[in-house]
Amino acid sequence: MGKSLYLEASSGIAGDMFVAALLDLGADRKALDKALSSIPAKGFTVEIGRVQKAGIDCCDFNVILDKEHENHDHDMAYLYGPLPEAREEVHEEHHHHHEEEGHHHEEEEHHCHCHEEGHHHEEEEHHCHCHEEGHHHEEEEHHCHCHEDHHHHDHGEGHHHHEHRHLKDVEAVIDGTDMTESARALAKKIFRIVAEAESKAHNLPIEEVHFHEVGAIDSIVDIISAAVCFDSLHIENVIVPKLSEGRGTVRCQHGVLPVPVPATLNIVTAYHMPLEIMDAKGEYVTPTGAAIAAALATSHELPASFTVLKTGLGAGKRDYRERTNILRAILIDEAEGPWEKDQVVKLESDIDDASGEVLGYTMKKLMDAGALDVHFTPIYMKKNRPAYELTVICKEDRKEAMENILFSETTTIGIRELAPLMRSILHREEKEVDTAYGRVQVKEVTLGSEKRRYPEYESVKKRAEEKQVPFQTVFNAAKNSI
Ligand SMILES: O=C([S-])c1cc(C(=O)S)c[n+]([C@@H]2O[C@H](COP(=O)(O)O)[C@@H](O)[C@H]2O)c1
Numbered sequence: 001m002g003k004s005l006y007l008e009a010s011s012g013i014a015g016d017m018f019v020a021a022l023l024d025l026g027a028d029r030k031a032l033d034k035a036l037s038s039i040p041a042k043g044f045t046v047e048i049g050r051v052q053k054a055g056i057d058c059c060d061f062n063v064i065l066d067k068e069h070e071n072h073d074h075d076m077a078y079l080y081g082p083l084p085e086a087r088e089e090v091h092e093e094h095h096h097h098h099e100e101e102g103h104h105h106e107e108e109e110h111h112c113h114c115h116e117e118g119h120h121h122e123e124e125e126h127h128c129h130c131h132e133e134g135h136h137h138e139e140e141e142h143h144c145h146c147h148e149d150h151h152h153h154d155h156g157e158g159h160h161h162h163e164h165r166h167l168k169d170v171e172a173v174i175d176g177t178d179m180t181e182s183a184r185a186l187a188k189k190i191f192r193i194v195a196e197a198e199s200k201a202h203n204l205p206i207e208e209v210h211f212h213e214v215g216a217i218d219s220i221v222d223i224i225s226a227a228v229c230f231d232s233l234h235i236e237n238v239i240v241p242k243l244s245e246g247r248g249t250v251r252c253q254h255g256v257l258p259v260p261v262p263a264t265l266n267i268v269t270a271y272h273m274p275l276e277i278m279d280a281k282g283e284y285v286t287p288t289g290a291a292i293a294a295a296l297a298t299s300h301e302l303p304a305s306f307t308v309l310k311t312g313l314g315a316g317k318r319d320y321r322e323r324t325n326i327l328r329a330i331l332i333d334e335a336e337g338p339w340e341k342d343q344v345v346k347l348e349s350d351i352d353d354a355s356g357e358v359l360g361y362t363m364k365k366l367m368d369a370g371a372l373d374v375h376f377t378p379i380y381m382k383k384n385r386p387a388y389e390l391t392v393i394c395k396e397d398r399k400e401a402m403e404n405i406l407f408s409e410t411t412t413i414g415i416r417e418l419a420p421l422m423r424s425i426l427h428r429e430e431k432e433v434d435t436a437y438g439r440v441q442v443k444e445v446t447l448g449s450e451k452r453r454y455p456e457y458e459s460v461k462k463r464a465e466e467k468q469v470p471f472q473t474v475f476n477a478a479k480n481s482i
């Protein structure tokens with residue numbers, strides 16, 4: 001079994017936390033630097049360093065936006081409004097020791113650290129949120145049309161650009177970035193998950209969704225970096241037992257939203273991500289964080305026991321009172337039995353109005369299209385109808401093809417899905433044995449130190465027909481020659 005990553009998001013997950021945790025785990029800095037310096041977009045700088053969160057040393061991945069692209073993502077006063085004095089007392093240290101700098105995608109130096117203490121933007125009026133509650137731009141000309149198809153919104157002197165990118169704009173940025181094709185595919189997958197969630201939240205076709213914060217350059221940089229770092233670690237399984245989210249509300253460009261925000265809730269719904277709502281105020285799981293977890297999770301079940309190979313700690317930028325905002329990425333070695341594990345999907349449909357001919361035909365078509373198995377169970381269902389439960393077991397990537405066949409070939413109007421299902425499988429190898437009737441294929445399975453061989457049906461049948469002898473004669477000969 002390959003390397004497994006246990007993502008422990010018990011105090012939330014966001015794009016920058018994930019990148020930082022993977023860098024701490026040993027993700028390839030060179031691959032990341034190459035990608036970062038090739039991103040075809042301006043207005044940001046990246047700093048990678050160490051910070052202390054509640055006294056714990058963590059890696060920090062910080063995308064610093066120049067003034068006109070700021071989006072308050074880490075500004076607690078903006079996100080949550082005035083906080084009680086208690087916040088000051090427990091305010092976590094977020095001291096930066098950024099030794100390394102680079103990737104200046106702008107002309108002039110700037111010293112903006114959105115998440116630094118005391119950076120509350122009080123002096124300047126700069127919140128342009130057209131469709132947000134409490135929009136106070138009375139005194140000045142205001143040229144922002146957030147819902148129009150413009151891609152760039154300049155709010156005037158001293159204000160910020162709110163870039164409203166569509167999915168195709170973001171995909172063009174991803175296409176223009178230097179990274180492996182598998183990292184590129186992953187970056188697109190993550191963004192598409194966000195896009196689907198946004199599309200549902202705003203009831204817009206996916207191509208028409210225009211991203212606000214999530215389309216901002218810092219989120220794009222986070223997502224590209226997440227994909228590049230993950231790709232460089234060659235991890236096969238990602239276990240995400242749960243995402244721990246806070247409660248209350250958070251302010252974003254849409255206005256003040258309930259936590260989990262709609263985009264995050266749509267992601268955890270669509271991808272069956274286990275969610276825990278903690279007794280802590282604040283948005284701990286961002287849409288980007290949820291999308292990364294959803295794109296990567298291969299399982300939600302931790303193995304009964306495992307050994308820890310390495311741990312990476314990624315610092316969050318938001319200072320919360322109840323929990324320290326750290327994501328832990330833990331590389332584990334699963335204690336293996338003598339068998340392997342993989343994942344399958346099970347589709348089920350109860351059918352009371354299709355003929356035996358239709359069902360038999362469908363079974364063949366499903367098998368030919370890559371089903372691992374198809375079976376019928378006689379059932380006695382509602383309205384006193386004898387019927388069949390049709391079950392298909394397949395790999396995740398064949399699911400859609402199976403569903404297409406079920407809908408087009410049978411009379412069913414609904415399919416249940418049980419996914420992902422863990423499967424234990426014995427290691428097997430295809431071998432051949434010599435018999436008096438010719439060579440016969442067998443599968444050899446390994447159970448601990450024992451090897452077992454099972455003659456392959458099709459191969460036995462072929463020899464039996466060729467030699468005009470009973471099936472069992474060839475079968476037994478193959479078994480005995482093992
Ligand atoms: O960008 C958009 S459109 C956006 C949508 C939503 C919805 O739930 S709809 C929420 N937000 C908030 O933006 C910030 C940044 O999110 P990242 O994933 O980019 O870190 C966060 O507070 C979201 O709740 C943005």
Ligand code: NI
Nearest residue numbers: 198201254263
């Ligand atoms: Ni939205």
